[in-house]
Amino acid sequence: MTANALEGLRVLDISGPMGNYSGKLFADMGADVILVEPPGGTALRHEPPFIGDVAGVERSLNYAYQNTSKRGIVLDLDTASGQRIFRELAAKADLVIETQPPGWMAARGIGYEALKALNPRISVASITPFGQTGPYAHLQATDLVGLALGGLLYMGGYRDAAPTQAHGDQAFKCAAMYGAVAAMLAVTAAELSGEGQHVDISMQESVTMALENAAQTYDLEGVVRKRPLGDQRFAGYGLFPCKDGYIFLGSRGIGTSPAWSRSLQWFRDEGMQGADRLHGAEWSDLDYLKSDEAREVFGELFIAWAMQHTKAWLYTEGQKRGIPLAPVSTPADLVENPQLRARGVFVPFTHPLLKQAAEMPGAPYVMNETPWQVRRPAPRLGEHTAEVLSEIGIAGDDLARLYAMGVAG
Known part of the structure; x- marks a missing residue:
């Protein structure tokens, strides 16, 4: 048996959509993550897509993916017994992951200070829209709000259209991933010092980290970076349609890249109609490459030729010739991608309500001694309540009484 990297670590996950993924990262690496849900279940259970397009607390694929390898209990934290x-x-426990508004935990006697008094080694990771302090601290936010106020939404889409939201709750995932990293550092520090800490994670700040050098560009140069043009940034650079989708081409636009001459030779070898129009001194002038005329000429010739070929063929031939060119993969392409297949990125997805075979993304890394693995499907609502509570001496009549009162389930 191979050891799990985080075996022996106990995590209480009382988070919602902004933090369930953070708990998953610990659980799939071997930590004992206990998902503590309110009666009726975590909010993620009620988010689509649903199996068979039928809503239900056990039918959300979003919930099923973000809560693998966890045990699950139902506990009403609005009651004194639940608290x-x-x-x-x-x-x-070593760690608590929570996404409640600032002050919610403390008001129920389960905030960091109260837990620290019981267990000095415990850390609490609080993932919220704007952090625990500041004028926005008590404001709520969706994923779209996080992208907008974090600045990333402004950078998405094309210059001649409204900002476009990236698919898949990217602001939530950004906060969850930064939260997991910060929480792991706090747990590591507690192992060394014996003292846990309160980790304050802001979704807005996490999203802002994804802006690369946009903030520095404004700070140093007074220039606000904009969304790219809808077609080509330069002639020979950008997204272009082909026979079965889109490809990205980067043969021109930056310096005197040798990829341009290789591209011209490629076009000649393949008999691209009108390829001779791309020769001439003006095609070495960066200002000309940025012009509408240059982009229109190149686009007219290249698109007509590319539409005769698949993105797989264009990619393969471009790679042979040392030309920066990549296919724009759809989800279907990724599932069949030979590189991802060889690396075992997609792993089996099991669900009692799903009859057909399915797969889901695994881990984007390989640890040869302590590998990542899904140890169990996401828990059914209250699946492990009796098991977990028995570990702290609650069983029999005491457990039945909690069930009857609605404190546990």
């Missing part, structure tokens, strides 16, 4: 049980669980 007492949570404190007992936290007394033996």
Whole structure:
């Protein structure tokens, strides 16, 4: 048996859509992550897509993916009994991941200070839209709001259209991933010092980290970076349609790249109609390459030729000739991609309500001694309540009483 990297680590995950993925990162690496859900389940259970397009607490594919390898219990943290049980669980835990508004945990006697008094080694990672302090701290936010106020939405899409939201709750995922990294650092520090800490993660700040040098460009040069042009940034550079989708071509636009001469030779070898129009001194002038005329001429010739070929053929031939060219992959392309297949990126996805075979993304890294693995499907609502509570001495009549009161489920 191969050891799990985070085996022995206990995590209580009481987060929602902004943090469930953070808990998954710990669980799939071997930590004992207990998903603590309110009666009715975490909000992610109610988000599509649903199996068979039928809503239900056990049918959300979003929930099923973000909660693999966890155990799950139902606990009403708005009750005194639920709060007492949570404190007992936290007394033996290393980390709590939560996404409640600032002050929500403290008002229920389960905030960082209260938990630290019981367990000095515990860390609490609080993932919120804007952090625990500041004028926005108590504001709520969706993923779209996070992208907008973090600045990334402004950079998405094309210059001649409204900003475009990236697919898949990228702001939430950004906060969850930064949250997991920061939480792991806090846990590591606690192992060395014996003292946990409160980790304050802001979704807005996490998104802002994805702006690369856009903020520095404005700070140093007073220039606001804009969304790219809808067609080509330069002649010979940009997204272009082909027979079965789109490709990205980067043969011109930056300096005197040898890819341009290679591209011209390629076009001649393949008999591209009108390729001779791309010769001449003006095609070595960067200002000309930025002009509408140059982009129109190149686009007219290249698109007509590219539409005769598949993106796979264009990619293969471009690679042979040392030309920066890449296919724009669809989800279907990724599932069949030979590189991803060889690396085992996609792993089996199991669900009691899903009859046909399915796959999901695994980990984007390989650890040869302590490999990543899905240890169990996402828990059914309250699936492990009795099991987990028995570990702190709650069973039999006591457990039945909690069920009857609606405290546990």
